Amino acid sequence: MSADKTATARYSLAADEFMFVELSEEMTLEAFFRSISITQRLKAMSVPGIIEICPANASYQVRYDPDQLSAASLQEVLESLDREVSAQQVRNIETRVIEVPVLYNDPWTHETLMRFRDRHQDPSGTDLDYAARINGYDSVEAFIEAHSGSPWFVSMVGFVAGLPFMYQMVPRERQIQVPKYLRPRTDTPKQTVGYGGCFSCIYSVRGAGGYQMFGVTPMPIYDPFDQQPHIDDSMIFFRPGDIVKHRPIDRDEYDRLLADAEAGHYEPRVVPFTFDLDDFNRDPDGYASRVKEVLHDH
Template sequence: MFTLPETNFHFGGDEYIYAEISSDMRVESNFKALAVTAELRKRNIPGIIDIASSNASYLVRYNPDMISARDLLDYLREIDLTKSDPKELNLSVRMVEIPVWYDDPITREYSRRFKNRHESPELTNFEYVMRYNGFHDKEAFIEKHSSTPYLITMVGFLPGTAWHFPLGVEKSDMIQAPKYASPRTQTPARSIGIGGAFNVIYPVNGSGSYQLIGMSAVPVTDIENLLPQVDSHFLARPGDIWKYRPIDESEYKQIRADVEAETFTYRIKQIELSPLEYVEKGNDYIRELTGDF
């Protein structure tokens, strides 16, 4: 029977235990990190201060005056073992649509502004990612990128930044790109970047090194609680699936106006994600799951 990777545990000073499920990014490892950390929160073990899941690992901060490192490690090993069986990993997550204006003038301008930090200064970031992945037709590239669902594997770095990894695509067929040779000092909020196989939507203006390919029409942070569907300040939740939908300039401006008027409604679908079916069916399961969205 297939089991998920065995976890290696490491002590981090007197307050942290770091659990490494795998040394490289694997979707199955992320499923396990999500399931273990969800179970830890559910148990509400006294002495645990914070729990954070990552791409293929998780971190637990604890109060050593309330629980010993060895006792906590016993808890973690017991929970981690039960979550090594794919049958035990049923995840209730959301599928969220992100309307995006690809190859827009904003990200083209940032490509020009910071071209001296790029290994191919004669190209926009969009053109660079296209060529790097063997595309010569703009629409074919957009179709490939937008038809791929992306798993939110981690939230962090800047508050609200959601690192998302392609689902239902063989590794050799993933859209990927190296980062800037030297990071930009400015990146526009809501711009979509690619670094390695990961995608991000920058939540606010700031530095960045991922290749910019378009602009999300919708915010991924909602600090002022203007959008009722976002029940926290941040749109992303680890384990959610994001799907991009290509839009043109006219629709981009209309959605931006709706957001400003507080009338925009995200397209969101609640789904039950079965890692067991993913293990058994692979990419066919992801296509079944996202086919009507």
């Protein structure tokens, strides 16, 4: 039994309406699975007084109304759910697999990264050149194959509205690791696929950023103007627990999909999926192939 599965959670009050729960000091799939499992169960319970539930990488936060629910009572509920999740024999969650088309090495992030080269660890190349080299890949093409070849868990959504943080579903020794820029940029194109530390992300809006830039997706992920049928009233497409599979595309397909998105006709490929943590741990590569097959068969 892993340490993440049995580690004692730390419960902390934040102001009068929030409780923060830290499950692990480091990000692992075990800790993430525990966070998602607890928060999914908590949502299903519809406890009076709970206003909002926000899962994260190895923690979660609950906003509650202290006039309806005391901090002590809330903690009792959360501790009970933690015991239930830690004791379960079958560890799975209901989620969905989402295909994200990506134009790697696109002209817009390339122009941006060249403007901010003085803030980068290696001004002589591109972000993809740097990421490929420090991770031991012989070429940018091989690095792109590694980035797009494995599935990713959306471990949290936030920092900027709709921005998904994604954790690579491979053994830890094979995870891509890339530092952020030495100094943040003041510009990043919307829907840039970025990378910092062990996390990939998609920038939901144009703005400042410090992650390495690998490409862009034409898929809308944030819709404050209610123009995208695949995004509900929350305005945000991704949810913690989603499994993402990147698919490299060329410029022609990017332009076609972008035109669909601008016309409000974009249809993402989304498939319901039951994720089993123990099956994944037994055969990560086989599980990645299953995720690809689910999309292919849909």
